[in-house]
Amino acid sequence: MAAETVDGAARGAGAPSDAPMVDIRGLDVTFHSKGRTVHALSGIDLAIEPGEFLTIAGPSGCGKSTLLRVIAGLTEATAGEVTLRGTPVEGARRDVGFVFQRAALLDWRNARGNILFQAEMRGLPRAWARERADALMEMTGLTGFENAMPYELSGGMQQRVSLCRALLHEPDVLLMDEPFGALDALTRENMNVELRRIWEATGMTVVLVTHSVAEAVYLASRAIVMGPRPGRIIEEFPIDLPGHREYEPTLESPEFRRVSGRVRELLGSAAHAE
Amino acid sequence: MTELTRQTPTLPSARLVRRARPSRRRRASRGLVAALYPAVFLALVVVAWFLVTATEMVEPYIIPSPADTWAAFTDYPDYLWEHTLVTTRETLAGFAIAALVGVLVAVLMVYSSTLEKTFYPLILFAQVIPKIAIAPLFVVWLGFGTSPKILVAVLMAFFPVVISGISGLRSVDPELLELTSTMGASPVKTFLKVRLPAALPELLSGLKVAATLAVTGAVVGEFVGANSGLGYVILQANGNIDTAMLFAALIIMSLLGVLLFAVIQVAEMFLIPWHASRRNRG
Ligand SMILES: Nc1ncnc2c1ncn2[C@@H]1O[C@H](COP(=O)(O)OP(=O)(O)OP(=O)(O)O)[C@@H](O)[C@H]1O
Ligand SMILES: [Mg+2]
Numbered sequence: 001m002a003a004e005t006v007d008g009a010a011r012g013a014g015a016p017s018d019a020p021m022v023d024i025r026g027l028d029v030t031f032h033s034k035g036r037t038v039h040a041l042s043g044i045d046l047a048i049e050p051g052e053f054l055t056i057a058g059p060s061g062c063g064k065s066t067l068l069r070v071i072a073g074l075t076e077a078t079a080g081e082v083t084l085r086g087t088p089v090e091g092a093r094r095d096v097g098f099v100f101q102r103a104a105l106l107d108w109r110n111a112r113g114n115i116l117f118q119a120e121m122r123g124l125p126r127a128w129a130r131e132r133a134d135a136l137m138e139m140t141g142l143t144g145f146e147n148a149m150p151y152e153l154s155g156g157m158q159q160r161v162s163l164c165r166a167l168l169h170e171p172d173v174l175l176m177d178e179p180f181g182a183l184d185a186l187t188r189e190n191m192n193v194e195l196r197r198i199w200e201a202t203g204m205t206v207v208l209v210t211h212s213v214a215e216a217v218y219l220a221s222r223a224i225v226m227g228p229r230p231g232r233i234i235e236e237f238p239i240d241l242p243g244h245r246e247y248e249p250t251l252e253s254p255e256f257r258r259v260s261g262r263v264r265e266l267l268g269s270a271a272h273a274e
Numbered sequence: 275m276t277e278l279t280r281q282t283p284t285l286p287s288a289r290l291v292r293r294a295r296p297s298r299r300r301r302a303s304r305g306l307v308a309a310l311y312p313a314v315f316l317a318l319v320v321v322a323w324f325l326v327t328a329t330e331m332v333e334p335y336i337i338p339s340p341a342d343t344w345a346a347f348t349d350y351p352d353y354l355w356e357h358t359l360v361t362t363r364e365t366l367a368g369f370a371i372a373a374l375v376g377v378l379v380a381v382l383m384v385y386s387s388t389l390e391k392t393f394y395p396l397i398l399f400a401q402v403i404p405k406i407a408i409a410p411l412f413v414v415w416l417g418f419g420t421s422p423k424i425l426v427a428v429l430m431a432f433f434p435v436v437i438s439g440i441s442g443l444r445s446v447d448p449e450l451l452e453l454t455s456t457m458g459a460s461p462v463k464t465f466l467k468v469r470l471p472a473a474l475p476e477l478l479s480g481l482k483v484a485a486t487l488a489v490t491g492a493v494v495g496e497f498v499g500a501n502s503g504l505g506y507v508i509l510q511a512n513g514n515i516d517t518a519m520l521f522a523a524l525i526i527m528s529l530l531g532v533l534l535f536a537v538i539q540v541a542e543m544f545l546i547p548w549h550a551s552r553r554n555r556g
Binding site: 072074092093094097098100102104106107108117118120121122150151 | 447449450452453454455456457458459463464467468471472546548549550
């Protein structure tokens with residue numbers, strides 16, 4: 001049963017095929033707290049196509065998390081329009097999968113229970129959810145750890161559980177906020193390869209925020225770089241790399257080096273501009 | 275099958291080393307060792323107690339010997355048992371009411387800031403009034419039956435339940451709540467599956483404190499006006515300068531508190547085995 005809907009064919013069913021999955025126009029976000037006003041995002045225009053893998057890089061505090069949260073409906077736009085699958089975003093959206101920097105697991109449930117939490121809260125059919133959870137755990141290399149409690153899992157494995165949970169309900173858009181930021185370099189590379197593979201297999205839309213230039217370029221079909229105060233998009237890079245990417249060869253390719261060099265430059269100047 | 279399941283994991287599985295859980299038997303023996311330390315200390319206290327009384331350093335009516343105290347138990351077992359039951363009943367009733375009402379009030383205050391602003395200062399105020407000072411008032415209101423004792427026990431035990439309940443319910447990871455909001459779950463479901471389990475560790479600590487306070491509350495209630503219960507036994511023994519009986523009643527009182535505490539400790543083993551406080555022992 002899961003098979004038909006997991007594949008790319010059914011993606012973006014809610015929106016006309018040529019409409020963007022996410023459409024952001026003239027987005028402004030300001031926060032007022034303790035008498036201070038923070039202009040977190042200013043004049044953001046961004047359209048994310050169905051099936052795109054968009055990465056967002058930028059210096060700390062430039063509003064990357066805020067942008068992601070606005071798409072999910074967790075933070076309200078101060079001005080501008082945000083639509084997801086053709087409907088305006090007002091309040092938390094159910095048609096997304098969200099992965100935070102920390103795995104944010106339920107300490108009292110084992111790996112499978114944490115993944116099935118998604119299904120229970122949504123009232124999805126139990127047998128279907130269980131089958132899908134098992135398939136996802138196999139895909140992310142969690143087989144054998146179904147009954148392990150969060151404290152028995154390494155950081156990387158916890159993050160994989162969090163990823164499986166975000167994928168369980170087959171969301172149209174997967175939103176990830178520095179999902180691998182807390183992992184060691186090697187685990188992080190492995191997770192990058194894996195995520196890229198999952199994206200290839202499912203064809204869903206992914207938006208991923210990262211501090212790592214390599215991650216931003218390796219994963220993306222398009223990368224955007226943001227600048228601070230107020231947070232805005234300073235440049236966009238379509239990534240002209242093959243669809244299927246082996247890790248080392250990709251990192252050594254001239255295109256990868258060209259783009260990541262440029263991104264690094266931009267990030268450096270954005271950081272100095274403070 | 276599906277595109278999804280045909281994929282084989284590319285990750286080296288050697289990295290996925292599972293952390294071992296301590297075996298049940300290891301944990302049990304660790305528990306025994308843990309009980310050894312206080313047992314040895316207690317034995318030393320009894321020996322010191324014996325020496326102090328045997329050398330007649332103090333008069334028996336000030337500190338009775340261990341043997342005299344033991345005799346109070348063996349000479350009047352029915353008398354002590356009867357009054358212990360009375361105090362136990364009051365304590366349990368007071369604790370149960372305090373736990374139920376306390377959790378309910380904590381939930382209401384966490385979900386409504388208006389209720390919190392209204393009642394939090396009042397609850398704090400009620401807490402700082404010395405219970406022993408208002409206990410006589412309860413006797414005037416409710417008579418000499420068990421209800422004023424239960425009421426004092428409730429008042430004593432209520433505060434730690436509310437405070438631990440509030441801070442437990444607040445301790446839930448805000449990201450987890452945001453996550454559940456993207457799942458479109460009802461507030462009731464979110465409460466039962468996220469907030470309440472997350473609150474359990476703190477709530478159970480509060481309940482342990484409340485259990486011991488409930489015993490004190492019941493006895494305080496008995497001090498003020500009663501013809502049964504351990505508080506009554508203590509007052510009687512005091513009037514008769516029967517310190518051995520007084521000691522016996524005190525020991526039972528303490529055991530009652532320890533027992534209730536232990537029951538909740540055991541409940542923790544089943545309710546929150548995942549919590550760090552249960553895993554990091556020994
Ligand atoms: N809830 C909030 N209330 C007030 N200010 C906020 C809030 N959330 C974010 N901000 C402010 O908005 C700005 C952007 O924050 P945001 O978290 O989006 O940055 P970021 O790019 O994700 O940073 P980092 O890379 O460090 O995670 C910051 O200056 C931050 O202080
Ligand atoms: Mg952030």
